[in-house]
Amino acid sequence: MPDPRAGRVAALREAVQHAHLDAVLLTSLPNIRYITGFSGSSALVLITARDVLLISDFRYATQVRSEVGDFARIIIDAQSIWGALFRAQADLAGVEIAGFESAHVLHRDVERILSGGSRWQWRATTDLVEALREQKDADEVAAIAAAVEVAERALGRTLDEVHAGMTELQVAGLLERALRDAGSRGFPFETIVASGPRAALPHARPDDREVRRGDLLLIDFGAIVDGYCSDITRTVVVGPATDEQRGVHAIVRGANEAATSGVRAGMRGQDADAIARRYIEERGQGDAFGHGLGHGIGLEVHEAPRLARTADGVLPTGSVVTIEPGIYREGWGGVRVEDDVVLGAGGPRRLTTFSHELLEIG
Amino acid sequence: MPDPRAGRVAALREAVQHAHLDAVLLTSLPNIRYITGFSGSSALVLITARDVLLISDFRYATQVRSEVGDFARIIIDAQSIWGALFRAQADLAGVEIAGFESAHVLHRDVERILSGGSRWQWRATTDLVEALREQKDADEVAAIAAAVEVAERALGRTLDEVHAGMTELQVAGLLERALRDAGSRGFPFETIVASGPRAALPHARPDDREVRRGDLLLIDFGAIVDGYCSDITRTVVVGPATDEQRGVHAIVRGANEAATSGVRAGMRGQDADAIARRYIEERGQGDAFGHGLGHGIGLEVHEAPRLARTADGVLPTGSVVTIEPGIYREGWGGVRVEDDVVLGAGGPRRLTTFSHELLEIG
Numbered sequence: 187m188p189d190p191r192a193g194r195v196a197a198l199r200e201a202v203q204h205a206h207l208d209a210v211l212l213t214s215l216p217n218i219r220y221i222t223g224f225s226g227s228s229a230l231v232l233i234t235a236r237d238v239l240l241i242s243d244f245r246y247a248t249q250v251r252s253e254v255g256d257f258a259r260i261i262i263d264a265q266s267i268w269g270a271l272f273r274a275q276a277d278l279a280g281v282e283i284a285g286f287e288s289a290h291v292l293h294r295d296v297e298r299i300l301s302g303g304s305r306w307q308w309r310a311t312t313d314l315v316e317a318l319r320e321q322k323d324a325d326e327v328a329a330i331a332a333a334v335e336v337a338e339r340a341l342g343r344t345l346d347e348v349h350a351g352m353t354e355l356q357v358a359g360l361l362e363r364a365l366r367d368a369g370s371r372g373f374p375f376e377t378i379v380a381s382g383p384r385a386a387l388p389h390a391r392p393d394d395r396e397v398r399r400g401d402l403l404l405i406d407f408g409a410i411v412d413g414y415c416s417d418i419t420r421t422v423v424v425g426p427a428t429d430e431q432r433g434v435h436a437i438v439r440g441a442n443e444a445a446t447s448g449v450r451a452g453m454r455g456q457d458a459d460a461i462a463r464r465y466i467e468e469r470g471q472g473d474a475f476g477h478g479l480g481h482g483i484g485l486e487v488h489e490a491p492r493l494a495r496t497a498d499g500v501l502p503t504g505s506v507v508t509i510e511p512g513i514y515r516e517g518w519g520g521v522r523v524e525d526d527v528v529l530g531a532g533g534p535r536r537l538t539t540f541s542h543e544l545l546e547i548g
Numbered sequence: 549m550p551d552p553r554a555g556r557v558a559a560l561r562e563a564v565q566h567a568h569l570d571a572v573l574l575t576s577l578p579n580i581r582y583i584t585g586f587s588g589s590s591a592l593v594l595i596t597a598r599d600v601l602l603i604s605d606f607r608y609a610t611q612v613r614s615e616v617g618d619f620a621r622i623i624i625d626a627q628s629i630w631g632a633l634f635r636a637q638a639d640l641a642g643v644e645i646a647g648f649e650s651a652h653v654l655h656r657d658v659e660r661i662l663s664g665g666s667r668w669q670w671r672a673t674t675d676l677v678e679a680l681r682e683q684k685d686a687d688e689v690a691a692i693a694a695a696v697e698v699a700e701r702a703l704g705r706t707l708d709e710v711h712a713g714m715t716e717l718q719v720a721g722l723l724e725r726a727l728r729d730a731g732s733r734g735f736p737f738e739t740i741v742a743s744g745p746r747a748a749l750p751h752a753r754p755d756d757r758e759v760r761r762g763d764l765l766l767i768d769f770g771a772i773v774d775g776y777c778s779d780i781t782r783t784v785v786v787g788p789a790t791d792e793q794r795g796v797h798a799i800v801r802g803a804n805e806a807a808t809s810g811v812r813a814g815m816r817g818q819d820a821d822a823i824a825r826r827y828i829e830e831r832g833q834g835d836a837f838g839h840g841l842g843h844g845i846g847l848e849v850h851e852a853p854r855l856a857r858t859a860d861g862v863l864p865t866g867s868v869v870t871i872e873p874g875i876y877r878e879g880w881g882g883v884r885v886e887d888d889v890v891l892g893a894g895g896p897r898r899l900t901t902f903s904h905e906l907l908e909i910g
Contacts, residue, residue, distance in 0.1 A: 227751065244838050245750045248878065264838075265858075288656040293648070293672060296655045310655060359728025366721025371753060376734055388607045389589065391733060476606050476626075496627075516610060 190325065191257055194221055194318060198233055201314045208281040209234040209306075210314060211271075211299070214290035216485040217315035219413055223253045230267050231258070232274070234281055239274060241267045268295070272302040285311035313490070320482060320490045321504035327528055329414035330483060330506050333370070334526050334537045336409035337416045340364035341540060349548040350399045350424050354379040354392035361407060370409035374417065374487040378406035385421065385519035388477060388512065399425040399548070402519040408487060415487040417508050418538055419524035422545040434471075434513050434521050435544040441465040441511040442523045445479060446536055449509065451529040455497025462511040463495070471513050480508035483526060505529050506537070552687065553619055556583055556680060560595055563676045570643040571596040571668075572676060573633070573661070576652035578847040579677035581775060585615045592629050593620070594636070596643055601636060603629045630657070634664040647673035675852070682844060682852045683866035689890055691776035692845065692868050695732070696888050696899045698771035699778045702726035703902060711910040712761045712786050716741040716754035723769060732771035736779065736849040740768035747783065747881035750839060750874065761787040761910070764881040770849060777849040779870050780900055781886035784907040796833075796875050796883050797906040803827040803873040804885045807841060808898055811871065813891040817859030824873040825857070833875050842870035845888060867891050868899070 198221060202210045212218050212231040219225050222238065226246040232239040240258040242250050247262045254260060263270035275281075286299060288310035299308055322330070344361040352360075358379045365373070380390035381397045385404040397403060406419040421438075423431055445462040459479040466475045478494025483506055491501050493509075501507070510524030525538035560583060564572050574580050574593040581587050584600065588608040594601040602620040604612050609624045616622060625632035637643075648661060650672035661670055684692070706723040714722075720741045727735070742752035743759045747766040759765060768781040783800075785793055807824040821841040828837045840856025845868055853863050855871075863869070872886030887900035 248749060249751075286655070288659070289654055291655050292651055293653050293655060293658045294650040294674070296658075297650070297672070310659070312656070355728045355731060355733075359725035362728065363721035363725035366717045366724065366754075369717060369756065371717070372738055373735070387610055389611075392728070394731065 189257070190323060191221060191223060195233065195238060197318050198315060199235060201317070202233065202285065205285060205311060205314070207283050207285045207309065207311070209278070209284040210311060211284060211286045212315065213287050213295070214315070217287065217290070217319075219485055220315060220319055222258050224250055225253060225413060226250065228267065230271050232271065232278070234278055236280070237278060239278075241270045241274070243267060268298055268302060275303060275305045281306055283307045283309060285309050285314070287314075288312050316490050319484055320502045322484060322506055322528075323504070326414060326484065327506060329412040330416060330526065331537050333409045333411040333414050333416035334418065336365065336368040336370050336411055337407065337418050338538065338540045339368045340370070340409065341405070341407075341418065341420060345422060345545065345547050348397070348403070348424070350397055352397050353394050354381055354384075354397065355394055357397065357403070357405070358392040361405065365407070365409050368409070369411065372410045374408040374410055374415035378404065380404045380520075381424075383517055383519055385521070386514045386516050388514060388520070388522075397424055400428070402431060402521065403547075404520060404522060406522065406524065413485055415483050415485070416526055416537075417483050417487050417524065418526065418540065419510055419522045420540060420545070421521040421523065422547050424548045426546055427544055432544060437466060437469045437471055438511055438513050438521045438523050439542050442509055442525060442542070445509045445511065446525060446527055446534060449501070449507075449527065449529065449534050451501055451503035451505065451531065453501050455491050455493045455499055455501055456495055458493045458501060459495055459497065462509070466511060466513065474513040474515060475511060476514065477512065480510050482507050501529055503529060503531050551619070552685060553583060553585060557595065557600060559680050560677060561597060563679070564595065564647065567647060567673060567676065569645050569647045569671060569673070571640070571646040572673060573646060573648045574677065575649050575657070576677070578851075579649065579652070579681075581847055582677060582681055584620050586612055587615060587775060588612065590629060592633050594633065594640070596640055598642070599640060601640070603632045603636070605629060630660050630664060637665060637667045643668055645669045645671060647671050647676070649676075650674050678852050681846055682864045684846060684868055684890075685866070688776060688846065689868060691774040692778060692888065693899050695771045695773040695776050695778035696780065698727065698730040698732050698773055699769065699780050700900065700902045701730045702732070702771065703767065703769075703780065703782065707784060707907065707909050710759070710765070710786070712759055714759050715756045716743055716746075716759065717756055719759065719765070719767070720754040723767065727769070727771050730771070731773065734772045736770040736772055736777035740766065742766045742882070743786075745879055745881055747883070748876045748878050750876060750882070750884075759786055762790070764793060764883065765909075766882060766884060768884065768886065775847055777845050777847070778888055779845050779849050779886065780888065780902065781872055781884045782902060782907075783883040783885065784909050786910045788908055789906055794906060799828060799831045799833055800873055800875050800883045800885050801904050804871055804887060804904070807871045807873065808887060808889055808896060811863070811869075811889065811891065811896050813863050813865040813867070813893065815863050817853050817855045817861055817863060818857055820855045820863060821857055821859065824871070828873060828875065836875040836877060837873060838876065839874065842872050844869050863891055865891060865893050
């Protein structure tokens with residue numbers, strides 16, 4: 187099997203040339219992982235027409251060799267990765283103008299680049315690597331699918347054990363342990379466990395509130411496999427559901443399913459969003475769906491493309507996105523149903539298989 | 549009890565004035581939490597001589613009101629927190645020159661500020677809030693102490709259950725569940741569980757490697773209570789320890805204890821580092837201690853001050869720091885013993901109480 191990194195670097199070099207640059211400095215760790223395979227937390231990568239240079243610190247000396255191998259020239263610097271970059275410039279022929287990643291470099295570090303790296307001219311770039319990352323290859327889709335499966339296994343095991351009287355924190359602990367047991371290498375974002383009225387807060391951190399009989403329980407979480415993320419939400423009821431809970435859930439589920447079957451590669455993000463939004467509006471709940479429909483997932487849990495009212499970009503073939511409509515009522519609670527969907531050339535394919543029924547648990 | 553935020557804003561205003569600025573824009577979320585109490589993931593805060601303005605998005609409309617109350621003028625904007633900031637400038641009298649946080653703002657956002665916010669002049673600032681955060685008040689120390697206690701309870705419960713044959717991922721899951729059960733609001737950093745030769749990697753993510761009898765098992769983790777972090781490492785042996793394991797552990801433990809009893813507020817960070825480094829060097833292991841001695845902890849798990857060879861800053865009274873010497877041998881493993889210590893006016897006080905003995909578990 188060919189090394190996917192070779193094609194990625196070739197495509198990036200083309201984009202760099204197209205931007206009238208001789209080189210690009212990568213500071214985004216997910217972009218660095220995508221291009222070189224290195225997964226540590228401290229690195230700079232410089233891509234020129236001839237060279238791929240990776241600079242890290244001593245903590246990663248062993249890891250970088252095993253992950254990157256011969257694909258890049260590796261420099262390990264005990265003092266400063268920036269100092270090592272500026273020293274390396276002298277040996278890199280043919281570079282006059284280099285780009286940096288405007289959305290992934292702090293102002294402080296731009297100042298550093300402009301003074302220490304003044305041997306070259308520097309220009310801000312955006313989305314050079316992100317644009318490549320939008321379209322997943324088969325191995326990337328397989329990794330996301332594996333992360334979905336890990337998340338679903340963990341969710342099933344957790345819902346079997348949740349009961350009234352547990353705190354949200356305890357529910358989060360059950361789920362996070364089940365994720366680790368299923369093989370998740372980490373948590374792509376802070377687990378959301380929100381019960382009762384707290385389910386109306388779209389980004390509630392788990393709290394010491396005890397889950398009660400009759401509560402809605404909203405769980406939004408993900409797994410990481412081979413660096414790739416899943417992102418899933420299910421909302422259940424502890425004990426028997428009320429008619430109102432059933433009614434709201436049915437609308438959200440319907441919006442999810444309408445969007446999942448209607449979304450297509452080639453569509454604009456705002457048109458995908460509109461499918462779910464119209465479904466909810468037609469049922470008189472438009473004001474209660476305050477966020478966008480979804481976002482791309484991959485090496486990051488939020489990446490391009492966006493599916494939202496203001497998203498006028500086209501959804502590329504091969505992107506993997508979340509579909510996550512919700513209805514929130516302050517003081518009452520909220521319902522969100524979120525799946526992960528591949529936008530293939532032949533149509534959308536849902537990776538999530540966990541039931542859409544309103545489960546009554548505990 | 550007085551609201552600690554009032555004193556913090558007053559001290560920040562003094563620093564702003566001292567820097568010849570009329571206002572400062574905060575983009576660092578921990579700095580925003582310190583000054584206003586808001587703990588969400590999306591906000592801008594502007595401090596002028598008269599006003600405290602907090603801008604967030606609709607997801608946090610409820611949370612921001614409950615956390616911040618009347619302490620700031622709150623603006624919730626559905627479209628863009630930056631757009632809301634630029635519109636708000638018109639109403640803020642007496643501002644000509646404002647600072648932004650150079651170490652906490654992306655290049656892209658500086659460009660946004662300079663174009664959309666051009667009604668004012670802008671200057672880069674560094675460490676205005678961080679300098680205040682170094683010295684913890686009694687409530688902050690109490691929160692860190694509570695986070696230490698939560699971490700220690702979880703570690704005790706975990707070590708009771710770990711046995712040979714479990715994977716590192718399963719050990720991480722046990723620990724993370726125990727942290728949630730003990731009340732941790734999150735994980736301040738990715739849990740490190742490294743067994744056998746992998747313990748030589750100072751930043752190993754847990755892997756699917758099975759822990760074996762005779763292995764060193766290094767666990768580095770923390771808890772969060774009221775937003776404040778703890779950060780603890782213990783290294784144990786699965787089954788009976790060898791003489792070499794005992795010998796290395798004894799040196800690391802000795803270095804930890806020498807540094808913990810010798811460190812003082814008023815000392816430079818490099819002099820604290822030197823206490824442990826000299827101890828390890830005198831026992832012929834200097835090359836195997838490749839990182840700094842420690843770092844401040846608080847709202848972030850890595851904050852000022854630093855304790856390292858290159859740290860020439862003074863350790864302030866009231867700072868809380870980690871003391872974490874280690875010895876690493878590639879192919880063999882590693883040992884680190886890390887505690888959290890308050891640098892009080894009357895001397896250092898160790899918050900960590902978990903045993904320093906080399907535990908043999910499983």
